[in-house]
Amino acid sequence: MSKILALIPPQTGFILFLTLLGTFENQAQTYQDQLSSYQNKAQQYFYTNKDSTYYYCDKIYEIAVEHNDVITSIDILIYLCVSAGYSFDTDKIQSSLQLLDTLVAQNKIVLDTLADRGAYQKNYINYNKGNYYHKLEDYKQAQFYFDQIVSNITKSNNFVTDTDALGFLSTCYSFIADINAEQDRFEVADQYYKKNIRLFKEHMPEDIEGLHKVYNLYASSLYFQKKYDEANDYLRKTLLYAETNFNENKRNSVVSTSLLLAKSYGENGQLDSAYYYLDKINSYKIPNDPFAFRYVTAKADFLVLEKSFQKAEQSFLEALALAPAGNQPALFHKIGNLYSEQKIWDKALANYQKGLGGLLGNFDTSNIKANPSPTKVAQKQELLRLLRSKLATLARKGKTQDQGIQLSTIDSTMATIDLLKPKFKNEKDKAFLVEEAFPAFEASIELLYQLENAEKRWSYQEKIFQLFEKSKAVVLLGALLGSQANKFSKIPIDLINEEKSLKSEILVLEKKIVLNGDESTGLENQLFEIKTQYRELVEKIEKNYKAYYDLKYNNATTNLKTFQKQLDAQTMAISYFYGNSAIYGFGIDKNNIELHKIPLKDSLTDKIISFHKKVQNPKSKIPNLALEGKVLFDALVSPFNYKTHHTKFLIMPDGPLNYLPFGALNTANEGLTYFIEKAAIAYTNSATILEQLSFKKTDATNLLAVAPSFEGTTITPGITRDALLPLAHNQSEVKSILTYFDGVGLTKDQGSLQNFNAAVPKNFGMLHFATHAVFDDTKPEYSYLAFSPNTKDAFLLYVRDLYEIEINAELVTLSACETGIGELKRGEGFIGLARGFFYSGAASIASTLWKVNDASSTQLMENFYKNLADGDQKDQALQKAKLQFLKTNSQNARVHPYYWSGYIISGNTRPVTSNSWWMYALPLLIVLVAACIFMYKKSRS
DSSP: OOOOOOOOOHHHHHHHHHHHGGGGTTSOHHHHHHHHHHHHHHHHTTTTOHHHHHHHHHHHHHHHHHTTOHHHHHHHHHHHHHHHHHTTOHHHHHHHHHHHHHHHHHTHHHHHHTTHHHHHHHHHHHHHHHHHHHHTTOHHHHHHHHHHHHHHHHTSTTGGGOHHHHHHHHHHHHHHHHHHHHTTOHHHHHHHHHHHHHHHHHHOTTOHHHHHHHHHHHHHHHHHTTOHHHHHHHHHHHHHHHHHTOOGGGHHHHHHHHHHHHHHHHHTTOHHHHHHHHHHHHHHOOTTOTTHHHHHHHHHHHHHHTTOHHHHHHHHHHHHHHSOGGGHHHHHHHHHHHHHHTTOHHHHHHHHHHHHHHHSTTOOTTOTTOOOOGGGOSOHHHHHHHHHHHHHHHHHHOOGGGHHHHHHHHHHHHHHHHHHGGGOOSHHHHHHIIIIIHHHHHHHHHHHHHHHHHHOOHHHHHHHHHHHHHHHHHHHHHHHTTSOHHHHTTOOHHHHHHHHHHHHHHHHHHHHHHHHGGGOHHHHHHHHHHHHHHHHHHHHHHHHOHHHHHHHTOOOOOOHHHHHHTSOTTEEEEEEEEOSSEEEEEEEOSSOEEEEEEEOOTTHHHHHHHHHHHHTOTTSOHHHHHHHHHHHHHHHTGGGOOOTTOOEEEEEOOGGGGGOOGGGSBOOSSSOOBGGGTOEEEEOSOHHHHHHHHTOOOOOOOEEEEEEOOSOEEOSSSSSOOEEOOOTTHHHHHHHHTTTSOEEEEEETTOOHHHHHHHGGGOOSEEEEOSOEEEESSSGGGOEEEOOOOSSSOOEEEGGGGGGSOOOOSEEEEOSEEEEOTTTSSOOHHHHHHHHHHHHTOSEEEEESSOOOHHHHHHHHHHHHHHHHTTOOHHHHHHHHHHHHHHHTTTSGGGSGGGTTTEEEEEOOSOSSOOHHHHHHHHHHHHHHHHHHHHHHHHHO
16 A cells, blocks of 8 residues: 655755744844755755764754754754654654654743744644654554644634645645555545545645545555455546646656556456556656566566466566565565466475565575574565465475475464564554465464374374464454553553564664665664664563563463363363364363364355354244254364263354354254253363463452443444344343342443443452443444443443453353354454453453343343352353253243353353352351360260
8 A cells, every 4th residue: 555655855844944044134144054054964965864964953953952043943853853754763753752842842932922833833743743653553643643733724714725734734634544544444544535635626626736646545545445446537537637737747657557557457357458557657667667577567467367377477577587676575476376376386385485585685595495584584574475375385285295394384484473463453464464374374284284194293283283372362462453452451651652663663674684785784783782672671561561461472372281181071172273275173172182174165164154144043943953053063063072971062263163152053963952952161262361361260259230221322333323222121130140149230320331430440250241242343443332321421331441441350241242243254343352351350251142132131141140159160050051941941932042042151161159058068067077076075074
């Protein structure tokens, strides 16, 4: 995507000074001469030598301070920020901004007397702050400052007549649009691009060139959204304008627009139009065009689409000869993919190896087994892409004699993912995870599965299990992207900014070292110092802010043997990895470990989706559910050879399996026997998470139950924007469960978010929410719990809010949930909300996979809490409640799985209280022992 670069060139910065020279008439001529001299020199070095630019800017600042010239002092610091921004020197931007803030605070009266001039400077300060945070990819902070500028400009009554203000406003709109597009928030980005277009048409109709620049930015965003027809409409307008009004300054515009048009038509399968615009480039490109390789690469891509592999190879090789060194790895990657598609494995691998070599100048590309160290490669995302393709090709080649290459490639890939993990922070990163990381996990698992089948070695099983655990840790990280986990972790903002700044410096230095080759000794020493600072900072975070460290840096996972030892004799655990071509699964009990591959053939995914739709529809036919449930049971559970003594199952689902109620599957060859009738079933995301949850323990057994009242309040934003309808039985549900545990019930209007927040610090052992809980996979940040809306205050508790509160609860129950899982893919709405409660301190969560009938919920919950009060483990308490429900409703419609199977228990399943028999027996035993001792002593006396 086209980045919005620093939109204020050095010449614009110096306009500040030129406008001020006339104000110095009462000052010494030497001061003006010095200013002019230093200004000219700073401008001279702007693009070529940042240190010289800094030197002369510092000189201007020194003499301005000496002459008590506040305005010039502020102006030069603003210009210094622009210069540092061009060099990507975030430290210099930060230090200059700190000086600016101090100056502005000390001289506010001076700035206020300047009216428009002071406002102009304040806007430029905010611009540099926005640009600074944009470079750190702290998009929330960046947008805050651009929003400030927009607010400052638009609150003026005459801003529409101020050309400079309108230009600045347009720049901010473009930045804000790009910030949202970078996070894949294209709906918001589109709104700002359209707003920018209206700005030009309504208030700057004469600036046709500026309008078409916005057209191009908007078209680029549409292209990345795969809205090719809309993108082409804007691109054609821009191209027509540039050709009609052609001059040398528009040559680049014609070429770049034609290229994007060609690629857009190519992606849309309209190759005739794609070639038309590609040919147009030849009429406009300059001789020895440094970007010529891009045009040839596009042609090669089109030839691949046409399956003209030989011609495509020739074009790729031509592009390779034209491309700078930094662009060659991506071309070798394309050539490798071309060979892989033709099943010419060795040539594919050789080209991947050359691509890997291009990422690290002195890497030995002749050794096909070797992989560059990810710690020494600046472009770690491109490294992961290449390694992923290499893994996929090795898996498709399928020869175990390549074991050394396979294992080393897997290790390098996983190390790269671990190094990338701290950088993941937004929706765009999540898309990268899905597109690159998960295929890499799948290819690695497939390779190891082949080796394990051939050699039956324990080490391969252990390695596969580690990949399962790592992949699920990445899913959870994806669920947290964009959340406010930083607040929950209580980590100071200055540490987060220091962390971001050091990472940015490391990235810039690594790129410079690659470009400078042998002449980079000084840079390598500088990089060593920065990395030492970064390592020390991470160690400080690990020591003082464990939750934040675990989220971003902790890559440790539970190993297979350790997990197996934690299982009791009655439990079988099944852990799944849901790939694109197969489901892989471990069946683990106290004594055995089985590994199976379940091919996604015969439309198994379609069967999972079909069963999910039917089971949450009370009007579906039970005999049809029985047939489909048996097929899924045979595919997903039967291969693991479970025994009759396995009365408890621990399911670790993945992908669409997260939404499958295993208890509703059919175990009988004839007729219908639900899986829940055979075993208690619990869920957990991963063995590592389960181990972490085992350390969370509270001795409290009191209960906080919330049952708000609703009257059809409409929620926006939300999944369907439907109203929050009344829950007729949630009040009686709370009343019944409070007969089994001491506690507090917040019902009706008392069930407000404010009352809940006030009650939480009292450390209840259990929290029960008989309210609307909405899981939204399309927009996980909008997953929420609803409280009583009968106040003027906020009444929705979003996922992001959970990271700001601490809940030290043994059990959290969400008893009226509904989901918005869209296409039933690798969804994270449910995981995100559950994970939010886990991070807040909950040890386990009882919830539903769909919006269950309110009356059924009351009946199930009463028995569930009764069983918990009797000392049952949570999974067994829920199993008993479901079996009682089936028995009670065996002769009516509520026997349908819709009414009961959606309830699941996730996390730690230990009892919330000791067994009630012991509660009564222990005091009696003590009395009996005391009586015996008394009688014995009496008889002796």
